[in-house]
């Protein structure tokens with residue numbers, strides 16, 4: 001599900017701020033990096049923005065990792081759908097057991113995909129979605145609260161950290177007048 005698995009050609013990124021760029025652009029639409037400038041102009045720009053670039057990349061990497069955890073959740077949900085399908089395949093209500101996990105897998109996949117563009121909204125949505133499912137499972141059967149509790153805490157912690165990084169990234173962008 002990562003960039004390496006997509007069929008489209010690899011997207012070019014700005015050497016300064018790592019935003020995806022269109023090859024025809026003369027300047028990066030995000031940070032103004034001279035994409036078609038001379039080597040000197042480009043080096044001068046990077047030098048002036050070196051500190052900004054390092055911090056930006058640090059936040060960006062954290063947010064990216066949190067976005068990837070949405071893909072892992074999609075994988076878990078898909079696995080759950082497959083397991084329940086094989087366990088209940090003789091049951092006439094097999095779809096009632098399989099479909100919710102399948103829908104969940106698709107939702108997490110979509111959120112993971114959009115998290116590159118709207119990290120904060122997608123990671124918050126992913127966390128809310130995950131918590132709703134967990135609450136429904138506990139209502140359905142209170143014993144569920146204990147099952148896989150460590151994995152649940154790790155997932156929730158990871159998503160909360162992602163939200164923190166995404167908030168820092170937003171703040172950083174605002175402070176440095178960087179657009180999305």
Ligand SMILES: [Zn+2]
Nearest residue numbers: 014017028031
């Ligand atoms: Zn840029």
